[in-house]
Amino acid sequence: MSDSRPSYLAHHFDHLEQQKQSATLGIWLFLITEVMFFGGLFLGYIVYRGLYPEAWHLGSGKLDIALGATNTVVLIFSSLTMALAVRSAQVGNRKGCAHYLLATIILGSMFLGIKAIEYSHKFFPGPDSHYFLIPGKNFSLASPYADQVQIFFSFYFTMTGMHAIHMIIGIGILIWLYVKALKGSYHEHYYNPVEVTGLYWHFVDIVWIFLFPLLYLIGRH
Amino acid sequence: MSSAPDTSATAMPKNYLNEKITVSSWLLTLDHKRIAILYLVSLLAFFLIGGLAALVFRVELMTPEADVLRSETYNKFFTTHGIVMIFFFLIPSIPAVLGNFLVPVMIGARDFAFPKINLASWYVFMFGGVLALIATIAGGVETGWTFYTPYSTMYANSNVILAVCGAFIAGFSSIMTGLNFIVTIHKMRAPGLTWFRLPLFIWAMYATALVILLGTPVVAITLVMIFVERAFGFGIFDPALGGDPILFQHLFWFYSHPAVYIMILPAMGVVSELISCFSKRRLYGYRVIVFSSLAIAVIGFFVWGHHMFVSSQSTFAGLTFSFLTFFVAVPTALKMLNWIMTLHKGSVSLASPMLYAFGFLGLFVIGGLTGLFLSTLATDIHLHDTYFVVAHFHYVMVGGGVMGFLGGLHFWWPKITGRMYPEGLAIFAAIVIFIGFNLTFFPQFQLGVHGMPRRYHVYPEEFQVLHIASSTGAMVLGFGYLIMGAYLIWSLKFGKIAGKNPWNARGLEWETDSPPPTHNFHETPVVRHPVYAYEYASETSNEPDVQSEKGHV
Amino acid sequence: MDHPVVPVKTYLTIFGALMVLTALTVWVAFIDFGHGLLNDTVAMSIAVLKALLVLVIFMHLKYSAKILWLIAGSSVIWMIIMIGLTLTDYRSREWIESQAHRAIPWASNPPIEQAAPAADDGHH
Ligand code: HEM
Ligand SMILES: [Cu+2]
Numbered sequence A: 001m002s003d004s005r006p007s008y009l010a011h012h013f014d015h016l017e018q019q020k021q022s023a024t025l026g027i028w029l030f031l032i033t034e035v036m037f038f039g040g041l042f043l044g045y046i047v048y049r050g051l052y053p054e055a056w057h058l059g060s061g062k063l064d065i066a067l068g069a070t071n072t073v074v075l076i077f078s079s080l081t082m083a084l085a086v087r088s089a090q091v092g093n094r095k096g097c098a099h100y101l102l103a104t105i106i107l108g109s110m111f112l113g114i115k116a117i118e119y120s121h122k123f124f125p126g127p128d129s130h131y132f133l134i135p136g137k138n139f140s141l142a143s144p145y146a147d148q149v150q151i152f153f154s155f156y157f158t159m160t161g162m163h164a165i166h167m168i169i170g171i172g173i174l175i176w177l178y179v180k181a182l183k184g185s186y187h188e189h190y191y192n193p194v195e196v197t198g199l200y201w202h203f204v205d206i207v208w209i210f211l212f213p214l215l216y217l218i219g220r221h
Numbered sequence B: 001m002s003s004a005p006d007t008s009a010t011a012m013p014k015n016y017l018n019e020k021i022t023v024s025s026w027l028l029t030l031d032h033k034r035i036a037i038l039y040l041v042s043l044l045a046f047f048l049i050g051g052l053a054a055l056v057f058r059v060e061l062m063t064p065e066a067d068v069l070r071s072e073t074y075n076k077f078f079t080t081h082g083i084v085m086i087f088f089f090l091i092p093s094i095p096a097v098l099g100n101f102l103v104p105v106m107i108g109a110r111d112f113a114f115p116k117i118n119l120a121s122w123y124v125f126m127f128g129g130v131l132a133l134i135a136t137i138a139g140g141v142e143t144g145w146t147f148y149t150p151y152s153t154m155y156a157n158s159n160v161i162l163a164v165c166g167a168f169i170a171g172f173s174s175i176m177t178g179l180n181f182i183v184t185i186h187k188m189r190a191p192g193l194t195w196f197r198l199p200l201f202i203w204a205m206y207a208t209a210l211v212i213l214l215g216t217p218v219v220a221i222t223l224v225m226i227f228v229e230r231a232f233g234f235g236i237f238d239p240a241l242g243g244d245p246i247l248f249q250h251l252f253w254f255y256s257h258p259a260v261y262i263m264i265l266p267a268m269g270v271v272s273e274l275i276s277c278f279s280k281r282r283l284y285g286y287r288v289i290v291f292s293s294l295a296i297a298v299i300g301f302f303v304w305g306h307h308m309f310v311s312s313q314s315t316f317a318g319l320t321f322s323f324l325t326f327f328v329a330v331p332t333a334l335k336m337l338n339w340i341m342t343l344h345k346g347s348v349s350l351a352s353p354m355l356y357a358f359g360f361l362g363l364f365v366i367g368g369l370t371g372l373f374l375s376t377l378a379t380d381i382h383l384h385d386t387y388f389v390v391a392h393f394h395y396v397m398v399g400g401g402v403m404g405f406l407g408g409l410h411f412w413w414p415k416i417t418g419r420m421y422p423e424g425l426a427i428f429a430a431i432v433i434f435i436g437f438n439l440t441f442f443p444q445f446q447l448g449v450h451g452m453p454r455r456y457h458v459y460p461e462e463f464q465v466l467h468i469a470s471s472t473g474a475m476v477l478g479f480g481y482l483i484m485g486a487y488l489i490w491s492l493k494f495g496k497i498a499g500k501n502p503w504n505a506r507g508l509e510w511e512t513d514s515p516p517p518t519h520n521f522h523e524t525p526v527v528r529h530p531v532y533a534y535e536y537a538s539e540t541s542n543e544p545d546v547q548s549e550k551g552h553v
Numbered sequence C: 001m002d003h004p005v006v007p008v009k010t011y012l013t014i015f016g017a018l019m020v021l022t023a024l025t026v027w028v029a030f031i032d033f034g035h036g037l038l039n040d041t042v043a044m045s046i047a048v049l050k051a052l053l054v055l056v057i058f059m060h061l062k063y064s065a066k067i068l069w070l071i072a073g074s075s076v077i078w079m080i081i082m083i084g085l086t087l088t089d090y091r092s093r094e095w096i097e098s099q100a101h102r103a104i105p106w107a108s109n110p111p112i113e114q115a116a117p118a119a120d121d122g123h124h
Helices: A016-051 A053-061 A065-090 A094-123 A146-182 A192-216 B023-027 B032-060 B071-106 B115-137 B151-155 B159-187 B200-232 B245-279 B286-302 B315-343 B352-375 B377-383 B387-417 B423-449 B461-494 B546-550 C008-029 C036-058 C066-103 C112-120
Strands: none
Touching: A016 A053, A016 A146, A016 A192, A016 B159, A016 B200, A016 B245, A016 C066, A053 A146, A065 A094, A065 A192, A065 C008, A065 C036, A094 A146, A094 A192, A146 A192, A146 B200, A192 C008, A192 C036, B023 B032, B032 B071, B032 B115, B032 B387, B032 B461, B071 B115, B071 B159, B071 B200, B071 B245, B071 B387, B115 B159, B151 B200, B159 B200, B200 B245, B200 B286, B200 C066, B245 B286, B245 B315, B245 B352, B245 B387, B245 C066, B286 B315, B286 C066, B315 B352, B315 B377, B315 C066, B352 B377, B352 B387, B352 B423, B387 B423, B387 B461, B423 B461, C008 C036
């Protein structure tokens, strides 16, 4: 191995292109596993919705469309900034890359904040409401379908919770990237980590693109 | 170039084992070969724990009454056995040990594409394993390895939460391994090593990795659902709310049927290598075997409902799954035929690894054929949840999977450690293991057909004779494993130096030193022939093989 | 497989399209198409379209090697296998039972004593 190897080329690869292709292939394979992971939840959702359509409509009606839609916008916006962060690295704009990463972190955190507000409404439904929508012993809702609505909320919390955990992990990685980007580690010759994280981030966005209509928008008509 | 048994050598040349020997150089190693050793040691420990649990309940089963264990304790023992053996031994066995060691060497690479992920996979695995063991020590889990609801979510004691977390975490480690395999095989092959020059072991690893990536996440999310239901009281499968426990079974078996192929495909890969080497022939029907591995990986995902014939799954779904299940037998049978064709007219030598390959062939045929009885809807109504099923899956998993693992371990032991084990003892142990295995599990077919249900320890007296036979067999089997363990450990220090290629086999792994240097090859090899080219002296040379012309032993 | 740099304008256009589609999906949710299934079909078509835009442009699938298309595609196919075969069970649970009801007059309302043994040897 010659001395001309750049520091960012790992010893076991022959050249940068091989390293880059490996990273991209790896993350896409990882995304397959993510699809199947969420797929299990979607399967449960579909089965129960088929069995208990009324309960599903009732449960969906209890979610806040305004907050859900706002979050959709926030998340898609963060996907845009993420894409621009990758692009900045690609064209060698090290500063721009860091800034866009920061923007993505802020938008991602906003999403989580809004999600927390939404969750808290389920915990503390307000003085005049007669329901408590956290599944479990205390779940209460005056409806003949209350039990099945509880299943709906079990899915709502598990699906959005799993999604939120993915967001938190994503934000953690982004912060790490941001710190390195500030030092100028990513540039036109080496930006695998930014690109790979970007792919992950967009995937999390796609999951939400499906969760939003499936959870918030059914049975509104 | 080939084998030069050099018994006089005292110090081995620099290699991956003796380069650095501090504890941290092992625990923080990024070398795939050392990680394979870490896995080997930990997996053997799990194998021992699982095996001891089995010995305890086999002793209990020698009498029709409950005299050693109470029912609840009995349940805990077979659950420990199942969870440990499946999630912490057999699923990772060949991929994480032999695969980890061999994949980069066989394709002429310096390491996996993601060495850090590889090391992380071992830590993650150990973490999951420790959680599962804590669950056992803290009081035990009684659900069986299948975690069926509503038992696991409502009735079982809360250690089940820990065990579920352990299995969930172990899943990540298998995903990391699988991901590394696929990327490495795609991107890091040596020059000249085209797809259809890959050894069949590599193809088997590739197919296994596909199944791991597509299946494991589903069991992960299923375990998450169990977790939230059990720990937070969410209603997901709870029948009282209108939840459906059968949904759990669908999700669980969507992974766990393909998981049986995670356990058997690698063993098939090992057996292909063994048969080729010890018949001194290129494998008959190389491409057929390649495509049948891929076909098994795919078809394996269409058949899971055969575990649910006697649940409240619809009769139509039962019919569909029964029908689809028969198709898995086709690629499996094709492999069998090609192996047999290779042996036919090959110059077969009966070295100890080859005995395991023969063991595999015979036992796996029995296991596979009894699978067909079980996948026939009508007969399964009678056989489901009896010892017949227990015998079936032990024939495929122990007779197939473990035999493959041991065969591979013996075959590549000289490469991994640089030393030979005593061949005579190895042959003796292989025979003891084979006899012990059959004595343990063949009577269980009988028991099952006569109606002995699985997971019970109090039974009618008429079953006692067969149970005693089975328990005796278990001890013989255990004895066989012990002999094997003993001589393998002995060989680490006292074994004869193996040399590069003690079996006169073909494949890049035999062209580097034994044990290989840290970066596997002194210079990147260039492959010039189709795989298993026994007419040439090596993969990279153009000279004919002198030794095989002379005729091998 | 080396990605060409995508112009900022393309990214902005896609972002705009995603916003419009988000608004659209909320809007159509309140329209009654007469049949619930129709509402779902529209909502899911919009979601698939949005996902494709993200996949193809943001995730650079358009500029990537065939193998990545294969990977993305296979994950979808495997989800379909999983969901499809599971629904084969749920969608057909009534079939054979309802035929049995037609064939055996008492089966639609079986007396308890007869239902019990039938329950433990499977599902007839
Ligand atoms: C020709 C291929 C095979 C067929 C047709 C087949 C068929 C079946 C069927 C129908 C059952 C369900 C029986 C019941 O519960 O009533 C079953 C159970 C089982 N099979 Fe196979 N099988 C095959 C190969 C394998 C292989 C290769 C393995 C593992 C390496 C395996 C492992 C198992 C296990 C672990 C169970 C029991 C699971 C449990 O309930 O705990 N099978 N098999
Ligand atoms: Cu199966």
